[in-house]
Amino acid sequence: METLLAPETRTGAPCCEPAGGPALDAIEAQATARVLKALSDPNRLRLLSIVKSGEGGEACVCDLTEPLDLGQPTVSHHLKILVDAGLLNREKRGTWSYYSLVPGALEAASQSILAL
Amino acid sequence: METLLAPETRTGAPCCEPAGGPALDAIEAQATARVLKALSDPNRLRLLSIVKSGEGGEACVCDLTEPLDLGQPTVSHHLKILVDAGLLNREKRGTWSYYSLVPGALEAASQSILAL
DNA sequence: GCCATGGATTGACATTTGTCGATATAGATG
């Protein structure tokens, strides 16, 4: 369940690969696609957005169910997908589960597109 | 690394909402998800990568079928999805169809993640 | 005109995905 996205499987360089690099192989493509697939649903994008703009950068499920107009099990399911993709963090405090962005995860996903 | 270049699809404000900006609405989320969904398949990522690193930034279907180990109809299908998403351009020259990246499209997709 | 070739389209099929209702679990509260 450790599906954290590989930060720089491409090159050792931290950024800015020049044009003309070799095309990605099947393994890299699959890893990148796994994260982008988690981002490819409108409701999950809204979840991330709400969490990001939430108080203290976090939100609990009860804050997320109503604005999306989805059932609680469905929201929980989407949140699990985002956690599994390494994009969200879950912290349980009392009865509530608080979700927050994994620092740098969205930036890494963004970079993976530019690195094509 | 501020959320720059939020296109005018966002709010009336031109740019740079502070951290507490409003979350995306359903319409924006759907539009962003449509592009990211096109990017959420490993074979399509490889197609984009091969096209990008191809001679003159373009490639025809015959160049793409073999490295992906997929049938020609399947490759054509994926290419259509990428064209429909506004990521690839198709130009027919003679018998061949040449595909090339739409300038700025990948950068825009990348930004749409940061703009969450 | 006829045929070969590159590519798009169609139809079918198995797999995955998004959603919901029902149920289970875990912490708080009486």
Next chain:
DNA sequence: CATCTATATCGACAAATGTCAATCCATGGC
């Protein structure tokens, strides 16, 4: 303990997705 509340998980189901084989459409060469 009994119960309520917030979440997670399970089972089901319709819809979407990725793939292939077969077929159709253009274009170029004879």
